[in-house]
Amino acid sequence: MGGTANTPAEAATTSMRYKVETKNQSYTAATSGGYTTGDRTSSILVTTNISLDGGTINNFVDGAINHTNADGFYWSGGQNPSGWYVQFDFLSSKVISESKLYTYADGDVHGTWRWQATDDTSGSWTNIGNTFILQGASAGSTSHGVSTQLNGNTTAYRYYRLLGVSGSTMNNYFKEIEFKTAATPASGKVTRIHGTSLAWK
DSSP states (O other), X not given: OOOOOOOOOOOOEEEEEEEEEEEOOOOBOOBOOEEOOSOOTTTOEEEXXXXXXXXXXXXXXXXXXXXXXXXXXXXXXXXXXXXXXXXXXXXXXXXXXXXXXXXXXXXXXXXXXXXXXXXXXXXXXXXXXXXXXXXXXXXXXXXXXXXXXXXXXXXXXXXXXXXXXESOOOOOOEEEEEEEEOOBOOBOOEEEEEEXXXXXX
């Protein structure tokens, strides 16, 4: 008995076509933030317009916490620090949120100062926080104090500086300064995937 076999219906099939686009930009790894210690003379360039009586300004970030000309510095006493500055070049923009200052532990007062920051030293500087008394650690202390004037800073800058405002200086050693950086997320190459549905029977 003759006949014709039935042909099953063709199943519907769906596929996806993708286009991948990668934006060309450098990748920066995430950082955890916190204090960096040790010798940072290669990563923080320190300059000043102050005539020092002992030591060199680079000793401020050399990692050695000693009150000697080899590891610290000091300026003249009895001077009005208005217009004096100590500038820190971090080589790239960073969010600095705190500083720790090591001094000779005798409580010396060096007048009123403030923090400023910029990405262009030929332009204007931004004030960060309020003015404060720059003072040595109290006698018998661990010889350092934490400066919280930078706590409100949420902007990344390359250059930060301590700027003298008024008052009178004394002439004891500044040993070291350490900076706390804010944590930053990773950034860099961005990949976008675009999909198109293709259906046929």
